[in-house]
Amino acid sequence: MASGTYVEDDFQRDTDYIEDRITRDGAGDREWPVEPNRYRLVAARACPWANRAIIVRRLLGLEDALGMGLCGPTHDERSWTFDLDPGGVDPVLGIERLREAYLARFPDYPKGITVPAVVDVPTGRVVTNDFAQMTLDLSTEWTAHHRDGAPDLYPEPLRDEIDEVNAWVYADVNNGVYRCGFAGKQASYERSYRRLFGALDRLEKRLTDRRFLVGDTITEADVRLFTTLVRFDAVYHGHFKANRNKLSEMPALWGYARDLFQTPGFGDTVDFAQIKAHYYVVHKDINPTGIVPAGPDLAGWLTPHHREQLGGRPFGEGTAPSAPPADELVPQEGRAA
Template structure:
């Protein structure tokens, strides 16, 4: 088995995460409290990017601090190499691994982002990324900003869950099954499933602005973080090359619509994204050369999706501009 989880044939993602939850009633022993926890992310990672976006949209920045790891890591752990002296300024650790080992001294699994760490004890609470964003929506409501959108409305949950299930299997994880396939046949199966799903999404989004309902939901957040990485990384690095995102009119317009919505594009660091995949995945890219392209200017071009109707935030409002200390450097953004 490789460090990325493929065994001769098909890529198999390890989905055995720490399932503790931070809840309003504290039933798992972790009650929602302002300033108690720290969300640890890397802007390179699509799963972490989801948590960054949801935290922004809900306005949780002042109650749930965020530590940002650098775009690359070694076999041990993500590191805080962007911070002064290489340590997270709140947790005081050099590696995210330290928080996992503080709770589980013999922790045998991968050290993944996003993770939430209990600041007083320095122990990891959870790295269960699918549940994490749902709990930010449903359990942290006492701390949501005025005008926070409803990203997981009760009336749409069944449809959101259904869409999320096949998007995760065939798109979010489908690109990895292409990239880390161990044999030609498994790669081609993954490739066919991926583009079959993208064609399904292209058709779905041709006459509707968002995936479920007429506002942004959790489903849009989960798809966006894969789409924004598609042309810079997945098309070439993962051999998902039937066509580029920019060649799929509805998906490209949809992705630009979200990118230009406050809380989405302002969380995206294209430099970190490219450095992570092309440097860390040395078994796929042994030279570790990071491509100079693609041209990112298209992300800011008009998308015309307003004509489909819909209201991005429903009865809510856009989030404020990013905090100064959490802004993506201008040279790492679309321009």
């Protein structure tokens, strides 16, 4: 993919990821056992897929077991870079570009360099970039290192329903906004537009009388939907032409999104400045000037949502995470105010 070239006649996401898993017993074709401080999660606050992993890591309290490197919001065709770190080098991996970890394991790696990725610190080699499985494994395989009071984001009795919801939310919403934004033909854009807003209408109805997507606590399903919703008005509505209406004009979804945003572990991972910089600067074939919009006004994210009236307990029998570590705080310019 050339720098700034994303539009296709009919956008289809490449879902062929590195499928290795880190498991408690290291089972599988390759042995990647869960070990505290062996691996590093490389993410970017700008990316919705990476934002999921940041949220799950924080909700589960894995900060002391799984370090995190953060890439800056913009990149070129070669790779995400560690330009936020002093000297532009990740302090643990000692690399300037995430691409170096991919090539350390696959010298001829032919595909895009994506976040989130987990890197084996001793060897400097990428382990996996399979973002969907990654967060499920953080919930189910890393339990020995969860904080006291960590929520169960993938409860066994609800897994079938969570999986079913995740499947259509991914196809029609998470990826649906990209099909709108990267569509190179009017017909493919309009098909994607109708499909996206049909799914949002379905979610609006579902969330009118229930606080969370599945069950009465936060689950993996809520994490996956949230990272799209929190970007909707800031980038998808205008930049991706997903403009039938704004999120803030859909009462149930807007209340739901604010409820999650104000829950520890969600909004405190969101950097709106980085989100806007990523989409409006990197996608040069959509926004050739590179101008980043000044809006929208973010104050609404902190207004009362009253969703607690629907019942449910965000963390179930567990508790909210404590404040983020000082070195993982979102800079003031990126926060809702």
